[in-house]
Amino acid sequence: MTRLDRIIIAAVVLFVSLAACAGMRLQAGGAPHRALVMAPHRDAPVSAPVRVMPLGDSITDGLQSSGGYRSDLWQYMRADGMKPDFVGSRSGGPSQLDDRDEEGHPGWRIRQLSQHARDWLLEYRPGIVLLQIGTNDVVQRWGLPTAPARLNALLDSITATVPAAQVYVATITPLAGKARDARARAYNAAITGLVAAKAAAGRHVHLVDMHSALSKDDLSGDGIHPTSGGYAKMATTWYSALTGRPMTRWEAESPTYATVNNGERLTTPNASGNGKVGYLSAAGSFLEFALQLPRAGRYRLYVRAGNGSDGTCEQRLTVNGRPGGELRYPAYGWDRWTITAADVDLNAGRDTVRLTHATCSAEIDTIGLAPAR
Incomplete structure (x- = not known):
């Protein structure tokens, strides 16, 4: 059983428990995100459905390349026999991305995301959260010394709201310019420590090293957002983290x-x-x-x-x-x-x-x- 299989099973247990408490009945043709069907990859154990919330800023949204990493990530999951349910209050992406729901908010910093994340989590109840936030804090140099503390509070809120969800926390991607990227590296070092501490405390929190997955050649002209190829590398990195299977x-x-x-x-x-x-x-x-x-x-x-x-x-x-x-x-x-x-x-x-x-x-x-x- 792979890491993703275990995550999916844990997610469906949470969902069934919540459904029982709320007295919900799962019916075909009901409200969105209520009942899902996933076709298992052949030779794999039957996998339960799971909701995935892409959560972050304009990189999650896919600025410079419609859908960003979400398009390829969805394609990977579908290619392996899954039917992921991306969830969120926003929607955007290319035609080949059938499920465009997400929570990528262009220009947002950690504090802005923190003000709304709990409401979204309560509404959509994801089993997997893909979190990448902090790029705008670093680029704008907005309260940088306390940025890790803000991220720590956000993670506490996420894990308290959906305690059974698997939360994948990505370091921010490289930034053009030596000084700016040095600030990104310093912030990423703090992320590493935060995630390690929460994992040691029994939280379902995992680190995804996105900074190392991309190079400066994978940045678009603004020096902040990935190119189409950079987003493709991000999707591969997310999927490898979800499945526990490194990809070359x-x-x-x-x-x-x-x-x-x-x-x-x-x-x-x-x-x-x-x-x-x-x-x-x-x-x-x-x-x-x-x-x-x-x-x-x-x-x-x-x-x-x-x-x-x-x-x-x-x-x-x-x-x-x-x-x-x-x-x-x-x-x-x-x-x-x-x-x-x-x-x-x-x-x-x-x-x-x-x-x-x-x-x-x-x-x-x-x-x-x-x-x-």
């Missing part, structure tokens, strides 16, 4: 380990690493990754793809020369990224993963590998 990503456009046959490497600010591989439209065209892995075993392969055709596109998956089935990518538009997953058996050392044209033309941004569940 490879860029499709990299000539170091990726071979393109009868396709093109393309530049776009809307892709991770500002590049992708497209025009894989001819018979026999393919993209092949040559990977070096530390250990053999079964892995979960995640393909981040875009499809601007009229219907679903398919590519044939080949792993070390052996057929691995077909991958299907829904049509939301070019640079509208979805994530499709498959289990693959890989060797220690060199492995090859090839994606070959089958129907229409799909573009590939990245692949990721994590230990299979």
